[in-house]
Amino acid sequence: MGLAMMELLSMTSCSSSDSKNGDTPQPTPQPEQEVTIQDSEYDAIINQYVDNVVLPTYSDLKTKNSALYQAVVDFGDNPSNANFKAICDAWLTAREPWESSEAFLFGPVADLGLDPNMDSWPLDQEAIVKMLESQQWNEMEWTGDYDEDDDAIAAAQNVRGFHTLEFLAFRDGQARTLTDQAVDGEAANAVYNASNANAWAQYMRNTAQLLVDDVTTLVDAWNNGYADKFKKHDGGDFTSGLSCIEQLIDGCIDIAGEVGQAKIGDPYDLYQSGKTNEALYAVESWYSWHSRDDYTNNIYSIRNAYYGSRDGKINANSLSKLVAKYDAQLDADVKEAIEEAADAIQAIPQPFRNNINSKEAKAAMDACAELSDILENELKPFLINHTK
Numbered sequence: 001m002g003l004a005m006m007e008l009l010s011m012t013s014c015s016s017s018d019s020k021n022g023d024t025p026q027p028t029p030q031p032e033q034e035v036t037i038q039d040s041e042y043d044a045i046i047n048q049y050v051d052n053v054v055l056p057t058y059s060d061l062k063t064k065n066s067a068l069y070q071a072v073v074d075f076g077d078n079p080s081n082a083n084f085k086a087i088c089d090a091w092l093t094a095r096e097p098w099e100s101s102e103a104f105l106f107g108p109v110a111d112l113g114l115d116p117n118m119d120s121w122p123l124d125q126e127a128i129v130k131m132l133e134s135q136q137w138n139e140m141e142w143t144g145d146y147d148e149d150d151d152a153i154a155a156a157q158n159v160r161g162f163h164t165l166e167f168l169a170f171r172d173g174q175a176r177t178l179t180d181q182a183v184d185g186e187a188a189n190a191v192y193n194a195s196n197a198n199a200w201a202q203y204m205r206n207t208a209q210l211l212v213d214d215v216t217t218l219v220d221a222w223n224n225g226y227a228d229k230f231k232k233h234d235g236g237d238f239t240s241g242l243s244c245i246e247q248l249i250d251g252c253i254d255i256a257g258e259v260g261q262a263k264i265g266d267p268y269d270l271y272q273s274g275k276t277n278e279a280l281y282a283v284e285s286w287y288s289w290h291s292r293d294d295y296t297n298n299i300y301s302i303r304n305a306y307y308g309s310r311d312g313k314i315n316a317n318s319l320s321k322l323v324a325k326y327d328a329q330l331d332a333d334v335k336e337a338i339e340e341a342a343d344a345i346q347a348i349p350q351p352f353r354n355n356i357n358s359k360e361a362k363a364a365m366d367a368c369a370e371l372s373d374i375l376e377n378e379l380k381p382f383l384i385n386h387t388k
Contacts, residue, residue: 035326035386042241042387048308048317049248050227056310057101058222062215064094069208072165076201085175087204091165092290094211098162099297102255103305106247107230108221113146116157117214121284123167124158125190131159132189132199137206165207166287168192168200173289173351242387245319246380252302253375256341259298260368263291264345264352264361271357279356289351295364299342302371306334327382334379337371344368 071090075083098118101109109115131139142156169176171191180191192200229236233244263284270279285291304310308318315321324331344367349355 037322037326037383037387039241039387041322042245044317045308045319045322046233046241046244046248047231048315049305049319050231052315053304053308053310054101054104055222055227057097057304058215058219061094061097061101062212062219064090064097065208065211065215068094068165069205069212072201072204072208076205079178079197079201081175081177084169084177087165087169088175088288091162091169092288095162095285095290095294096297099294100301100304100310102258102298103251103301104248105254106251107226108218111146112217112221113148113153113157114214114218116148116154116161118161118211119163120154120157120161121163122281123163124155125167127155127159128164128167129187129189132196132203135199135202137202140206140210160207160210162211163285163287165204165211166285168204168207170287170289172287242383245383248305248319249375249380249383252305253372253380255298256302256368256372256375259295259341259345260365260372263295263298264365264368267352267356268361268365280353283353283356286351286353289353291352292345292348292350295345296342299338299345299368299371302375303338303342306338323379323382326386330378330382333374337367337374341367341371 068087068090071083071087075087105115131137140156140160142150142153147153171180176192178192178197180193182188182191189196230238230244232238233240238244238247267279267282270276270282280286283291285294300312303312306319307313308315308320320331320335323334341364344360344364348360348364349358352361355361
């Protein structure tokens with residue numbers, strides 16, 4: 001009996017020791033908790049986006065276009081090299097909020113044809129010269145409902161807007177002067193001179209006035225209905241918070257693709273195929289040598305939409321904060337892609353028109369493609385698949 005008891009105690013002791021060595025079954029790992037985003041979580045983000053990104057950007061655009069118009073009027077009243085430069089300075093200032101709005105080219109700016117009114121590119125330079133000769137300023141305007149396939153509307157849009165004024169004010173990255181000289185077979189009316197001075201000043205004034213009119217139409221459309229429709233999202237194109245967020249992201253995807261594939265990619269591809277002259281004319285904002293900053297501001301428009309701010313800081317009511325709450329790595333990847341695209345564009349040697357086929361241009365195209373990809377194939381699906 002004593003021996004049996006000792007053996008039993010020994011077995012119990014071994015069992016206890018084995019337990020300490022890990023033989024006892026461990027708890028089964030639990031699956032990760034499924035992410036569920038409530039649609040109502042988007043409401044504050046949408047309000048922040050409209051009230052603190054979209055509307056202030058358009059308000060800023062209106063103010064700066066009014067200043068641009070005044071600079072043009074001042075030139076007409078007192079033509080001088082200094083006043084030519086003042087127009088150029090005002091143009092560059094007004095250009096920034098426009099390019100910083102291109103991640104939200106939906107709604108009135110698209111439906112009313114205001115984007116091509118203000119920013120058609122490439123220019124019809126031949127038609128601009130003919131306009132100076134004919135002075136038929138009514139050909140700059142169109143009436144009726146907007147139809148992007150209407151040739152008459154397109155013809156009017158090709159002789160107005162930011163880039164027409166850019167051509168009239170800039171030459172080779174500098175302000176024009178009162179002593180412009182035609183070179184390399186340029187038409188006489190392709191440069192400012194004594195014989196076309198009055199027509200030139202009037203053309204600039206009409207163009208600047210139309211910019212003011214278009215921006216006023218845009219601001220009024222958002223303030224008088226569209227902003228509320230978007231924020232309420234209770235009918236029409238927007239029936240949920242997610243539908244608004246999808247539109248926000250789609251706007252970002254569109255401009256990321258446009259910068260990489262069209263604004264940089266089209267000139268690059270033309271140059272690579274040997275069409276060097278066509279490549280030059282495909283470069284947006286090459287009269288002012290402002291291409292890189294235009295494209296960078298396009299990327300900043302994506303950042304502003306995602307951050308819910310215009311100063312590079314991440315607002316508490318932003319898409320970035322929401323994504324970080326549920327998938328910190330995805331948020332970090334989006335922010336990194338935005339930063340890398342902007343940095344890659346700025347790394348292109350200045351001016352872009354002289355460095356179209358550079359390795360830096362190719363790197364910028366790739367960075368924009370990466371940004372577009374993560375927005376379209378990671379960010380958007382994540383939100384769609386996890387919103388209740």
